[in-house]
Amino acid sequence: MVETGRIRVAKDKADLVKSLISTDGATGPFQTFADAIAFAAALGAKHNRRVPLGEISKREPSPIRLEYFASMGHDCVIKLLAITETKDIKILSLTEESEAKRNLIFEEYANGGLEILQNELRGAVDYSERILLMLCPEREQQEQQNEEFDLSKFLS
Template identity: 60%
Template sequence: MAVNRIRVAKDKAELVKSLVASKDTTGPFQTYVDVLVFSAALGAKHKKRIALEEISKRDPDPIPQEHFVSKGYDMLIKLLAITANKDISILSSNDENYDTQRIRIFEEYANGGLELLQNEFRGAVDYSERLLLILSHDKFQENSVEVDFDLSKFI
């Protein structure tokens, strides 16, 4: 059985690198794995899946799936696959095709989420601050429930 790797689109490679904390940057994430998981969750939230066209061959290299499993992120990969496929048989560990499908779905959601972040970060200097604004905006939108004003109680 071949080792499956999670790939990053070439046009999003610089964004992924800039989101990871290093000696040169102050990115909000510790690893490429964390960036991709957050991006996939964001892509799924906004129902944005984009197929990968050209793949980044270097930095970030395709990431072995074991890195996701060791952090417990394999559950998200499986949940996204079930949601997208509407078929629980995609969880089968006996068929390598299902594993490939799960990874492809995850990559597409991550790519969609990265595109959303790319658009949001356009012109931003500090990605951490902009990311915090995005998250707080989503939180406050979920808490505010629009209620139509009902005039019938005054009749």
């Protein structure tokens, strides 16, 4: 059963999530668990990887309160993924059932994204650098697409 009001992390991904955070002298690329989970959910959605959580982490990171996501603006990611997945605007209703569905969708995409990160970061010393390298081809691809429609090169 989904616990409303909190976002859960799979137990087998807990160490990865902790290593993505820059606390206690660690140099992870993210400031908070909520940042890391939101990034992972977006990555999972981009690659269409939605994976059930299985066993839930009870220790750090324990289920994260939705308020943390909302305070950083990450609640829109939760809502957008829910709408995209269900194709139903009613998923945004304030009922407990809708919130539970939104959270589950977000958690499963985050778990899928964490799976991708686990594979991509294997053996990496600097996670920030490796994540940037993962994102560079995306940026180059976007720039190439933008160039295709750039009519300014015909002006001379």
